Amino acid sequence: MDQHNQDLEKLKAFTKDLNxxxxxxxxxxxxxxxxxxxxxxxxxxxxxxxxxxxxxxVGLFSVLTFGTFIDEENGNTATSSEESSIESSxxxxxxxxxxxVEGENGQYQVTGTVPTEMEGFEFxxxxxxxxxxxxxxxxxxQDGSFELDLTIExxxxxxxxxxxxxxxxxxxxxxxxLDEFSEIDSREELSVNEVSTEQSTIIVEGMEEETEVTxxxxxxxxxxxxxxxxxxxxEVEDGIVIHHNNYEEVDIAIEIEVDEQGDLVEAQSxxxxxxxxxxxxxxxxxxxxxxxxxxxxxxDEGEGYFVVEVAEDILMITYRYPIEAGDGFWPRxxxxxxxxxx
Amino acid sequence: xxxxxxxxxxxxxxxxxxxxxxxxxxxxxxEDLVQDVFIKAINHSRSFRGDANPKTWLISIARNLAIDHxxxxxxxxxxxxxxxxxxQSPKTIDSPEYQYELEEMKTLVHKLVSELKPDxxxxxxxxxxEELSIREAALVLGWSENKVSVTYHRALKxxxxxxxxxxxxx
Numbered sequence: 001m002d003q004h005n006q007d008l009e010k011l012k013a014f015t016k017d018l019n020x021x022x023x024x025x026x027x028x029x030x031x032x033x034x035x036x037x038x039x040x041x042x043x044x045x046x047x048x049x050x051x052x053x054x055x056x057x058v059g060l061f062s063v064l065t066f067g068t069f070i071d072e073e074n075g076n077t078a079t080s081s082e083e084s085s086i087e088s089s090x091x092x093x094x095x096x097x098x099x100x101v102e103g104e105n106g107q108y109q110v111t112g113t114v115p116t117e118m119e120g121f122e123f124x125x126x127x128x129x130x131x132x133x134x135x136x137x138x139x140x141x142q143d144g145s146f147e148l149d150l151t152i153e154x155x156x157x158x159x160x161x162x163x164x165x166x167x168x169x170x171x172x173x174x175x176x177x178l179d180e181f182s183e184i185d186s187r188e189e190l191s192v193n194e195v196s197t198e199q200s201t202i203i204v205e206g207m208e209e210e211t212e213v214t215x216x217x218x219x220x221x222x223x224x225x226x227x228x229x230x231x232x233x234x235e236v237e238d239g240i241v242i243h244h245n246n247y248e249e250v251d252i253a254i255e256i257e258v259d260e261q262g263d264l265v266e267a268q269s270x271x272x273x274x275x276x277x278x279x280x281x282x283x284x285x286x287x288x289x290x291x292x293x294x295x296x297x298x299x300d301e302g303e304g305y306f307v308v309e310v311a312e313d314i315l316m317i318t319y320r321y322p323i324e325a326g327d328g329f330w331p332r333x334x335x336x337x338x339x340x341x342x
Numbered sequence: 343x344x345x346x347x348x349x350x351x352x353x354x355x356x357x358x359x360x361x362x363x364x365x366x367x368x369x370x371x372x373e374d375l376v377q378d379v380f381i382k383a384i385n386h387s388r389s390f391r392g393d394a395n396p397k398t399w400l401i402s403i404a405r406n407l408a409i410d411h412x413x414x415x416x417x418x419x420x421x422x423x424x425x426x427x428x429x430q431s432p433k434t435i436d437s438p439e440y441q442y443e444l445e446e447m448k449t450l451v452h453k454l455v456s457e458l459k460p461d462x463x464x465x466x467x468x469x470x471x472e473e474l475s476i477r478e479a480a481l482v483l484g485w486s487e488n489k490v491s492v493t494y495h496r497a498l499k500x501x502x503x504x505x506x507x508x509x510x511x512x
Contacts (some may be wrong), residue, residue: 020360032380
């Protein structure tokens with residue numbers, strides 16, 4: 001077993017020894033169970049509260065028309081709906097009376113009444129960015145009425161398109177449009193372009209070195225900066241531009257992220273939280289030849305961050321380098337900070 | 343969510359969630375957050391995919407709560423985690439070799455908890471300690487599988503830089 005695996009094994013052993021104190025665990029368990037019971041009771045009460053009430057059959061969605069329900073016992077067939085399928089024994093409108101957006105995005109209420117022969121139905125929301133599973137809903141009210149409150153996390157909602165509320169009974173499935181989304185802000189994703197390359201000099205350990213410097217532009221923000229060729233390798237990953245030395249022998253990297261219309265102090269606090277101990281004090285940028293506002297904090301392990309206010313946005317810059325590479329790193333970092341423009 | 347299911351999940355995964363939160367936040371005082379994870383799971387049970395692994399789903403909730411918690415309170419008290427370890431696991435073995443290994447382990451945990459970036463801590467815990475697959479870790483973290491691989495690799499390199507892995511095999 002190599003050193004790497006041995007160390008992981010030790011970490012595992014250490015971590016596995018961490019368990020909740022038994023008494024405390026029982027307390028938490030009991031609280032959680034009580035909460036689950038209470039939650040279930042609340043849901044039932046809500047269903048019974050609407051029992052007997054007349055539910056207005058007002059469909060908000062034009063695609064829905066009330067209609068078809070094939071009563072197999074007496075052979076009567078109601079008016080046909082455009083949404084009904086020939087094979088289906090019900091339509092969405094047979095079950096759902098109303099679906100509405102409650103408050104903010106992601107809060108929906110679906111109400112309806114299911115035909116008496118149904119004990120319940122399965123439902124699922126489709127069109128989200130995350131997969132959702134079918135849930136079974138058992139009707140407990142005397143007249144078959146139900147009221148469902150759905151909460152969908154913001155990250156599950158699509159940028160554009162429809163989300164559907166689908167009802168399934170046996171093999172039949174019918175849907176209504178629960179909500180529609182259209183992309184309003186189609187701002188481009190962050191990318192970086194090389195604008196120009198020129199010869200320049202940097203001072204490393206007191207010695208001037210001839211070198212090649214590239215001007216980069218962050219699109220669509222119009223922010224430019226210069227970096228020396230040692231960090232000419234770059235990639236964009238999840239909205240972060242990473243300049244690095246191709247990870248040859250040592251790992252040196254500068255990561256740049258744009259916090260659109262962010263707050264300088266909040267951004268600084270957020271970055272500070274990403275590091276743990278060993279930080280020096282937070283300082284402004286007065287030691288740099290720049291007119292931009294910002295803060296920096298350096299950590300003893302060869303890591304740190306800058307936050308710089310650039311027009312309405314905040315640039316969050318983090319860096320890392322091995323201690324022994326500090327002399328070569330800082331002239332390059334200084335160049336970036338002092339050439340930042342917009 | 344029915345009570346039977348949440349009971350089963352609690353009994354099966356409460357300690358896993360506790361370990362994750364303690365590791366992520368560097369303190370054993372995370373019991374309240376464990377409770378919050380299960381309360382949140384009850385409230386958002388509809389967003390649970392039936393075919394998903396409950397453990398990874400619960401860890402995802404725990405991660406979001408941990409991030410919020412750090413934003414609200416600066417948690418840097420890794421020392422208490424080490425003290426907790428001493429308190430919880432009084433060892434009867436007191437050979438010099440064992441003591442040496444224990445100290446070595448504590449040093450390693452100290453480095454990990456106090457110096458690694460949160461993303462690195464996450465990925466080391468999920469991949470290295472909990473041994474989740476790349477796909478499962480990606481689901482928990484909301485990252486691409488590629489990002490999980492790259493970040494795990496970088497996390498191990500970071501550990502190596504900090505002296506955690508001495509042979510450079512990371």
